[in-house]
Amino acid sequence: MARGALSAKALFSVAGEGSRYLAASALALGVDFTAYVALIRLADVAYLVAAPIGFALGLAAIYALSVRWVFAHRRLTDARVEFVIFASIGIAGMALNQVVIYAGVEQLALSYEMAKIVSAAVVFCFNFGLRKLLLFTRG
Incomplete structure (x- = not known):
């Protein structure tokens, strides 16, 4: 229990x-x-x-x-390293955004708007999940 x-x-x-x-x-x-x-x-x-x-x-x-x-909670004590990782996740999220939008429009025949909405949800989960896992959990 x-x-x-x-x-x-x-x-x-x-x-x-x-x-x-x-x-x-x-x-x-x-x-x-x-x-x-x-x-x-x-x-x-x-x-x-x-x-x-x-x-x-x-x-x-x-x-x-x-x-x-x-x-x-913050896992790292060096804020500079933390920010570099944080920003890198954001840049990776931007790349994922492009891939999801492209796949949505070109492969799934979604409208540009729907592809962007799907991408926003995927990238939000990606950014939150990685940042939580790598930077903001107890070490």
């Missing part, structure tokens, strides 16, 4: 972190998108230059929220 209670407690903890990560992801997307649009519309920056700047600002936002609010 105690083992089942521990599992339920762990599941509840991960669900809470997942919910907070979803909210943090939405905020980070807002930072990314706002910076992207502002750079293009207000600063006359080319969209292909604005996109990685927005992505980088969104990445910084999700990292800050993850370490301060989303996750209860």
Whole structure:
């Protein structure tokens, strides 16, 4: 019985972190998108230059929220190493996004919009899962 209670407690903890990560992801997307649009519309920056700047600002936002609010435990003590791994997972997630969208459109004949929705769900799980496993569990 105690083992089942521990599992339920762990599941509840991960669900809470997942919910907070979803909210943090939405905020980070807002930072990314706002910076992207502002750079293009207000600063006359080319969209292909604005996109990685927005992505980088969104990445910084999700990292800050993850370490301060989303996750209860940090595995690594060196924040620089932690951020490099965190960012690498984000870049891998961006590559996965491309693969899922391509497969959805070209192989499954999904609309661009539906492929993006599917990709967003897959990449969210990928990013959350890897970051939780590699960076934010007890060592």
